[in-house]
Amino acid sequence: MFLEWLPELGYFALILAFVASCVQALFPLLGAWWRKPLWMAVAQPMALVQFVMVAVAYVMLSLSFANDLFSVGYVAENSNSLLPWYYKLCAVWGGHEGSMLLWSLLLAGWGVAVTLCSKRLPRDFLARVLGVMGLIAVGFLSFVIITSNPFARLLPNSPENGVDLNPLLQDPGLIVHPPILYMGYVGFSVAFAFAIAALLGGRLDAVWSRWARPWTVVAWAFLSWGIALGSWWAYYELGWGGWWFWDPVENASLMPWLAGTALIHSLAVTEKRGAFKSWTVLLAITAFSLSLMGTFLVRSGVLSSVHAFANDPSRGNYILVLLGITVGLSLLLYALRAPRVSSGGAFSWMSREAMLLINNIVLLVMLLTVLIGTLYPLLLNALDLGQISVGPPYFNMIFVPLSALLAIFMGVGPVSQWKNTPFKVLLKRSGWGALAALIIAIAAPLVYDGEWSLGVTIGLLMALWITLPLLRDFIHQLQRAGLAGLRKLPRSHYAMVIGHLGLAVTIVGIVLVSHYSxxxxxxxxxxxxxxxxxxxxxxxxxxxxxxxxxxxxxxxxxxxxxxxxxxxxxxxxxxxxxxxxxxxxxxxxxxxxxxxxxxxxxxxxxxxxxxxxxxxxxVRWIWAGALMMVVSGLLAASDKRYRHKRRRVGRAAKETQA
The missing domain is CATH 2.40.128 (Lipocalin)
Structure with missing residues (x-):
């Protein structure tokens, strides 16, 4: 008898979670505005309540799948009594309604993580962060309850058996790919919440960037991991042998990744030098907005893809409105607050700041390339101006030269100095690496295949140009300070090295498999x-x-x-x-x-x-490099500088107020 009530219990838990999110959104933000400590204190317990209630709803849906409750429409559409039990549990997120419930669960989980790990942040700032996350939860939980209820019944005519889970999704990759990808998508909501909290509180300085940076790199690491798993799944499951097809849904995950990569580097400059303050906030807004856009593209029914959930367009309209409100209000707040912010530390065009700025610009041009190539066909179709297909030739024609340009400045950036780098110093640090990279890149195709290839040489030159300056810096550090000195370097330094090496490994894999398969x-x-x-x-x-x-x-x-x-x-x-x-x-x-x-x-x-x-x-080097980037993100987040100590946070807050 209890099993028959599982859907109703789950739906009731969702309603309670929605109420908790409303309280979490309203009282902490008003409390921070009116300086009411008790109102601000509501944020943390409400974040915990919201998570518990969404988790209860998720467990109820999982039990409905495990017990073949085909009177629930979502279970009947995505499961079958013959389906193995582990795929029944994974089928919870195999369709639209369940995937949005998973999204809401992960969003609530990120809120709990912020609650538990940021207790020593200034009370008003933490209240604003959790309040903004509560507002986001209000939007998504209302979307699930109103338009995408996974507990809706098929009564009185319930089927005896289910339709079955899409065979493409009956794969071990489904067990890990969607949750990890969503962890990255939803994780950018934390960076967004920190940025909006900084705007609301007038704290656009190096302090907020230090608080936001570990959350951002963890979200970026999960998104990198999710994209790599999706590429791997397409490689072995679809039977075509490719690892990336510029599918619109693949592009939907790549766009926030590019924005997040730019955001990580911009946060580093803001934290270290106090520069790029407004730019960093804008990137945080952009990264989360693109995550919402990816949600719209996948769940609106406007795309036809093996990755997409084709659904009622009214659901897409709801997400589109949510996207419009989020982006519109965020940019309005940015326009009101950002002009008051000082530009930060000055630097020359021969400095690490300049190299990172140029890299950010290149990343955003790449992002715009993907955005235009993805949305332009949809726009033409919506306006009845015809149908066109934008495929790999367009993206490759633009991405390859932009990637080469990005690699040039990635190789120079780590060996540059902050504020200014004399040309002689830069030449000394990178000149020999450039020469060695050129020689190896020219010789490698001859050794490997017996024939010289311009494309392979350019690709290997990019990878070596990124790698050799890092190797030179490691040898220099070892000679100067020995192993003891290397142990004193912060984890964020090693994270940077591993992340850049991971990109170089991925480039080698892409170039060689593209030319020699x-x-x-x-x-x-x-x-x-x-x-x-x-x-x-x-x-x-x-x-x-x-x-x-x-x-x-x-x-x-x-x-x-x-x-x-x-x-x-x-x-x-x-x-x-x-x-x-x-x-x-x-x-x-x-x-x-x-x-x-x-x-x-x-x-x-x-x-x-x-x-x-x-x-x-x-071909495996593509995913090996991606996993190295994942490790780099998690390692950077574990840097002890980001473990908030009461004295450090208090001193930083006083400096900001002064």
Missing amino acids: VEKNVRMAPGTSVEVGGYQFTLESLADLKGPNYAATRGTVSVTHHQRRLRTMYPEKRLYVVTRQPLTETALSFNPFRDLYVALGEPLDGEAWALRIQVKPF
Whole structure:
């Protein structure tokens, strides 16, 4: 009997969470404005109440899936009694309503994290931060309750069984990809809340940037991780062997990542030198606004994508209004407050500040490129001016030169000095690295493939130009101060090094797999062989098998290299019983330097099948570099400078008021 009440309990918990978010939004902000300590003190307990109530709602929905309550419309649309239990739990966020509930849960979780980890912030500032986060929660919880209720019943005619989860999402990647990606999306709400709190309180200085920086880099790290997982999922699950297709939904996650990358570097300058104050606030607003825009694109039904949730456009209109209110009010507040802020520390164009500023400009140009390429076709379609498709050629034509420009200043920035860097010093620190990078980049294609390639040389030159100055700086530090000196360097320094090296590793992977991958679409019957990229692939047999909710044909493919048997691979072609949807399960054989990729296509005449076989060198370096960037973000956030000490915060607040 209790199980039948799960949806009602979950919906009631959502309503209580909405009430808590309203209290969290209203009283702390008014208390900070009218200087009422008791009103400000409401923020923290209400943030905890909101989280507990959303968590209860989430647990109720999870139990509804686990117990096959198909009287709940959302459960019936996204689950089936044959679905394995772990996919039932993941199906909670497999559709629109559940994904928005997950979004709300993570938003409440970030609020609790701020509550628990920022108790020593000035009381009025913390109240404003939590109040702004409460306002955001009001918007999203009202959206879930009014337009996207995951607990709505199908009464009186409840189905006996469910429609089933989309087969594309019945994959281990679904277990981790959406929550981690949403952690990044929602995490930028904290940076946004800190920026708005600083504007409201008139505290646009180095102090607020120091408080906001660890939250920002953690959000950026999660978003980086989520994007990498999405790329990896597309690579092995969709059967085409690519890792990025400039899909509009992929672009929706890339845009806040670019803005967040610029924000992290701008926060560093504001904290260290007191410069870029207004610019930093604007970037915080931009990063969160782009996260909201990504939500609109994915859930409005305006996009057609394997990643998108096609839904009632009225839901998209709601998010569009929420986006408009958020951006409009934020920019209005920025316009009123920012002109009063001093420009901060002066610097020359031969300084670290200048290099970071140029990098930020390049990142924003890249962002605008993605924004235009994503929205322009939608705008034309909305105005009935025709339909066009903006694909990889457009993005690659603009992104490649911009990436090269970004790499140039990334290589110079870490070896530059604050305020001013004499040209002789800059030349001494980077000249030998430039020469070594050029020689290695020219020689490497000849050694690897026996032929010189301009594209490979340029890509390797970019990666080496980023890497070698960091190596030179490490050797210099070791010679000057020894291991003891290296241990005294802050974690944020090592985070910067790891993050830049991670980007260099990713560039190497992109360049080499783009130029040296080999692909063949072949017709094979059992007993036939084909040579691809120096490897011999033999289809030994085909067999039928049955899974928990699908039937499949599995191929057995042996791989030999120089007459030595390397491995046996097992690609599958599945047909899901309920949806009758076919799906390719690729087989992968990998090491750090290459992937062997086999995908079973469609059956042909006789016993023959179509197979896609690929040899992809260094493709794993793309995701290895991304994971290095994730580690760099988490390491930077753990720097002891960001652990708020009462004395430091109090002194900083007095300096700000003075």
